[in-house]
Amino acid sequence: MNFLLLSLIKAAVIAFVLLTTLAYLQWIERKVIGHIQLRVGPYRVGPHGLLQPLADVVKLITKEGVLPSHVNKFFYLLAPFIAVVLALISIAVIPFGPQITIGPVTTWMQLTDLNIGILFVLAVSSVGVYGVALGGWASNNKYSLLGGLRSSAQMISYELPLALAIAAPLLLANTLSFREMVDYQSGYWLGFIPRWNVFPEIVGFCIFVIAGFAETNRVPFDLPEAENELVAGFHTEYSSMSFAAFFMAEYANMVTVTAVATLLFLGGWQPPFPEPYSNFIPIIIFVLGGLIAVFHGLHPARRMDKFTLPATGLVFLGIAALFGISFLVPVLKTILMALFWFCGKIGLLLFLFIWVRGTLPRFRYDQLMRFAWIVLFPLAMVNLLATGLVVALTSK
């Protein structure tokens, strides 16, 4: 019973945090893209548009769910469910931190550990294409059908380099479990270079990230939903919550891809510096951020900044104080440090996703296919062969 209760608590926490993150990820994306294009992004709802996700959610829920008369009803309603369920399910095997002991309970910061965790994520993501393909097909609309077709072709093509890029670190670490993968990457070369897979596997990492862009249908590979040629492709006919489901699925896929990249290549929750130094970095970052915000709040450029900036600064200082307190409580320190480094790495990769969206134009369809089959696939193959050769020569 204890196991069930623990799992329920963990599932509830992870679901709550994940869904909030997904909503705010969209806010962050709009903000970052806005600043890249010299706009301010959402600004009206709440200070700096901070309540915008809430407003969006209310809007999407209260909208009428339109069921066009020409669609195939069953599949039309099924498709967004498939998309969102399969996108959210892979979070279950992602570990966020090491083993912790709170009072009598010892548990991992992870919903469940499978010893085929990496294969599980691959399996779920490979089935995830059905949501998009079915949605496009069931809408019974030329543009949506084209979007669905493109999506399935693209997903099949980019799954190969993705899987081959994943296989290389698997060869190094000799495991399929995320936990053991992270354990393998602990420690430092020469005392200061972290033993992350990204250093020996830099080619694999680049291939993984590029294929990840394609798997999540993001710019520059967002052909399935190209706004200006396919009028948003597979979700043209969708409205209200079914549209929100597709949207959520896309962001959840992004989180999954970045989390897997972090776990496989960037050392998961392992800090980039040896232990005593790395503990001070979050404090320094948050104290600096808080002080800057407070300073700007004392010299406000706009009227509202007089309140919002000091408040933000105080929150930052509070987080810094929390990190400071955690030096006295070992459990808290373990949790906070793991979360800080893991979320920091994921955040950086997510920023990369958004940055690329704000920078690059879209590929043409034939370029997309040629790139997958002529560049990425052979490159991933050679990378895998080289890794295998090195592993075979160095292992006893």
Place this chain on the structure above:
Amino acid sequence: MPTSVPISWYLILSAILFGLGVAGFIYRRNIITVFMSIELMLNAVNLTFITFSYTLKKVDGHIFSFFVMVVAAAEAAVGLAIILTVFKNRETLMIDDISSMKY
């Protein structure tokens, strides 16, 4: 209800799925659905392999079903290419209409 599942249940399930596959193969007229019925039969056979692998406590059955998957993949690639070509030449997918080699 028994706590453990008898081996025979798995085999019966496999037999039922195989029978359904045969029925679909004979009954359906769409060439793609016929093809999918074959895949259903292959899946049923895989279940038998895995079940006997469990009974014998050996991993060989898994490897056989792995080979079945590989063969199914190859078959799907060639088969669907054939279907595409047939559709390009005949504009139909109904196997009743593709009967010029019948007599």
Place this chain on the structure above:
Amino acid sequence: MTALIFLIFAGIAVFCGISLVAQTHPIASALSLIGVMGSLALLYLQLGGEFIAAAQMIVYAGAIMVLFVFVIMLLNAGAEATSRQIPLLNRYLGMLLLAAFLGLISFIIQAMLPKTEGVVFGAFMGGTAAAIGRKLFTVYLLPFEVTSVLILIAILGAIVLARREV
């Protein structure tokens, strides 16, 4: 618990199998087949085949069936014509005979199979990726290499067939 999980997923598999045969639209059939594959993958897990369950989802449901769905969508294959020249009596008689045949097979399996202990989850966990890989590259090396040639032939065949200028 094992029996309950078996019954649930066996039920889903049989239901989806019937749906595959009974649906007139190829997309519905394809989705039913994916349902069968998913529930079979769970049964494989129950039988200790964790690698083969993952392979089932990745290779079968994730690649082969996507190809099927892709072709169905590409050809925009509609539902089969309903006015088929099969008399109603034959159809129901066929169903009855199929059910009788399957019942007979089930009875024979139940009666002939030597009594062994039942399946309990966790009694056999040999189907790990490591175990399968070791076997595949030692005992079954030749078949493995032959399959790679087979796949090469299949690729060539598919390219030749799908070429634009024939």
